[in-house]
Amino acid sequence: MEWTEISVLTxxxxxxxxxxxxxxxxxxxxxxxxxxxxxxxxxxxxxEDFDIKSKVPAIQERVDxxxxxxxxxxxGKVVTKDLNDDKWNTEWEKYYHAKRITKFLTIxxxxxxxxxESDDELVIKLDPKKAxxxxxxxxxxLCLQAIENIIREGQSILDIGTGSGVLSIGAKLLGASDIxxxxxxxxxxxxxxxxxxLNGFADDIKVGKNSLLxxxxxxxxxxxxxxxxxxxxxxIPQAVNNLNPGGQIIISGIIKEKLDITNQxxxxxxxxxxxxxxxxxxxxxxxxxxxDDE
Amino acid sequence: MEWTEISVLTxxxxxxxxxxxxxxxxxxxxxxxxxxxxxxxxxxxxxEDFDIKSKVPAIQERVDxxxxxxxxxxxGKVVTKDLNDDKWNTEWEKYYHAKRITKFLTIxxxxxxxxxESDDELVIKLDPKKAxxxxxxxxxxLCLQAIENIIREGQSILDIGTGSGVLSIGAKLLGASDIxxxxxxxxxxxxxxxxxxLNGFADDIKVGKNSLLxxxxxxxxxxxxxxxxxxxxxxIPQAVNNLNPGGQIIISGIIKEKLDITNQxxxxxxxxxxxxxxxxxxxxxxxxxxxDDE
Numbered sequence: 001m002e003w004t005e006i007s008v009l010t011x012x013x014x015x016x017x018x019x020x021x022x023x024x025x026x027x028x029x030x031x032x033x034x035x036x037x038x039x040x041x042x043x044x045x046x047x048e049d050f051d052i053k054s055k056v057p058a059i060q061e062r063v064d065x066x067x068x069x070x071x072x073x074x075x076g077k078v079v080t081k082d083l084n085d086d087k088w089n090t091e092w093e094k095y096y097h098a099k100r101i102t103k104f105l106t107i108x109x110x111x112x113x114x115x116x117e118s119d120d121e122l123v124i125k126l127d128p129k130k131a132x133x134x135x136x137x138x139x140x141x142l143c144l145q146a147i148e149n150i151i152r153e154g155q156s157i158l159d160i161g162t163g164s165g166v167l168s169i170g171a172k173l174l175g176a177s178d179i180x181x182x183x184x185x186x187x188x189x190x191x192x193x194x195x196x197x198l199n200g201f202a203d204d205i206k207v208g209k210n211s212l213l214x215x216x217x218x219x220x221x222x223x224x225x226x227x228x229x230x231x232x233x234x235x236i237p238q239a240v241n242n243l244n245p246g247g248q249i250i251i252s253g254i255i256k257e258k259l260d261i262t263n264q265x266x267x268x269x270x271x272x273x274x275x276x277x278x279x280x281x282x283x284x285x286x287x288x289x290x291x292d293d294e
Numbered sequence: 295m296e297w298t299e300i301s302v303l304t305x306x307x308x309x310x311x312x313x314x315x316x317x318x319x320x321x322x323x324x325x326x327x328x329x330x331x332x333x334x335x336x337x338x339x340x341x342e343d344f345d346i347k348s349k350v351p352a353i354q355e356r357v358d359x360x361x362x363x364x365x366x367x368x369x370g371k372v373v374t375k376d377l378n379d380d381k382w383n384t385e386w387e388k389y390y391h392a393k394r395i396t397k398f399l400t401i402x403x404x405x406x407x408x409x410x411e412s413d414d415e416l417v418i419k420l421d422p423k424k425a426x427x428x429x430x431x432x433x434x435x436l437c438l439q440a441i442e443n444i445i446r447e448g449q450s451i452l453d454i455g456t457g458s459g460v461l462s463i464g465a466k467l468l469g470a471s472d473i474x475x476x477x478x479x480x481x482x483x484x485x486x487x488x489x490x491x492l493n494g495f496a497d498d499i500k501v502g503k504n505s506l507l508x509x510x511x512x513x514x515x516x517x518x519x520x521x522x523x524x525x526x527x528x529x530i531p532q533a534v535n536n537l538n539p540g541g542q543i544i545i546s547g548i549i550k551e552k553l554d555i556t557n558q559x560x561x562x563x564x565x566x567x568x569x570x571x572x573x574x575x576x577x578x579x580x581x582x583x584x585x586d587d588e
Contacts, residue, residue, distance in 0.1 A: 100446070102442055102443045103398075103442050103445050103446070103469065104397075118447050118469060120414065145443055148397050148442065149395075149396045149397070150397075151397050152394070152397070153411060153412045174397050175397065274573070275571065275572065275573050276572045277569065277571040277572070278570045278571070279569050
């Protein structure tokens with residue numbers, strides 16, 4: 001598969017704004033490269049099918065608009081580069097290493113021979129080369145923390161927008177017993193299946209292609225939804241029908257500005273907000289379906 | 295020791311406001327009692343030395359003021375009751391049971407013969423009868439979650455305002471190796487020492503009496519500060535001198551309205567905010583001392 005590297009050449013002042021723009025256009029993570037000439041290159045990678053090249057003019061327009069918000073974008077130029085799989089792998093391996101997410105959970109890329117720092121560490125192996133999400137993006141970290149907080153032995157899970165499958169594999173490590181993971185993107189489904197196989201203990205995770213919760217009738221204890229607000233908001237009314245009484249939902253992928261509307265949508269659909277956690281500009285929400293006694 | 299039970303008789307509408315008032319007057323947790331006659335009794339317990347009775351008129355005045363904020367406090371009456379130790383214990387045991395805080399951490403009162411639900415559960419035993427904090431208050435939960443996220447093997451800790459000692463005992467369970475816990479309150483110091491002894495594995499935690507970080511010169515990897523903002527804000531400039539390079543601080547006990555000023559005080563003292571987490575009306579903050587490369 002071919003990949004497209006898209007880079008925005010800018011500066012520290014506009015860093016957050018540019019990352020937000022790239023995220024809005026579907027990026028699930030960026031690489032920051034401070035060049036010797038003082039230019040900050042913010043790079044993101046998109047699979048061929050995503051057709052990001054057709055969106056470059058729109059991205060350039062958004063970057064140009066930063067000036068009207070009083071931000072200086074510096075060079076403010078959007079450039080693209082085609083990468084074949086080999087090149088892509090090299091790029092990844094350069095900046096993606098094992099990362100301890102919590103005291104107990106570590107994500108290690110498959111090419112790294114990671115040695116545990118303590119006996120009780122649980123290691124998720126990921127091959128991110130065709131994955132959507134490396135496992136170390138703040139939204140994934142927020143989800144994994146929330147899972148570690150709320151999950152109990154034997155709980156059942158629906159993981160919607162599973163991407164690389166990282167959350168389902170983590171949930172399995174933490175004791176969940178009936179896990180189904182879905183994504184509408186064929187490459188994500190392939191990637192999640194590969195990562196599930198890579199972590200031998202996770203073989204009973206069911207991975208499939210699906211659009212949100214359409215047509216899924218089973219009820220579970222917890223739903224994971226690590227997706228952009230555009231996908232999360234329509235998912236929330238669906239989720240009500242797929243949760244056991246008092247069941248929980250973990251939502252991530254929420255940029256700060258969208259926190260209020262996401263919380264309101266949860267409340268409008270009879271959820272009670274339990275916890276909100278913010279890491280950089282990203283928010284994770286844990287909520288539960290209102291119980292009869294509440 | 296004698297204890298005073300202070301109850302505010304009110305209703306659901308004013309519940310949050312009344313809890314905030316009690317917290318401002320030093321309560322570290324409340325019991326909610328929905329009476330058959332429709333009245334909501336919000337109860338909190340204070341040790342004799344605290345002399346809460348002298349503050350009852352001020353508390354009553356604050357409850358009366360709720361009407362001017364458009365809130366109906368219902369009966370809106372503040373009542374007190376003396377409890378001896380026996381009665382106090384009975385009250386506690388009635389509503390305080392083991393609670394799983396995360397997948398891995400559980401707090402169990404000493405009178406409960408708690409059976410682990412999974413092999414990898416770590417159990418903190420607490421005798422809360424003379425403790426400040428039961429371990430299940432949201433601010434404690436936020437701290438324990440943050441500790442589980444950031445702590446790594448062998449890290450050193452200063453636990454300021456330790457209360458029952460619960461955070462130090464949790465940190466020990468999670469692999470910290472050099473822990474000193476301080477409180478300015480004699481009863482808290484006694485309680486923390488008792489709880490450390492109760493959890494045999496935690497014998498090497500050093501518990502002492504101290505006002506914030508006054509006179510403490512050692513540098514550690516993480517400082518815990520689970521206290522009200524009035525105590526946290528003056529602690530922050532002190533903490534800078536007691537952290538190793540890049541060292542972290544976990545702050546809790548922050549009511550939502552005080553989040554901005556706490557964050558600003560951290561930034562003014564060269565801390566970088568890593569994560570903010572909100573549970574109900576309470577906030578926990580994790581920050582680190584700015585590194586040379588930041």
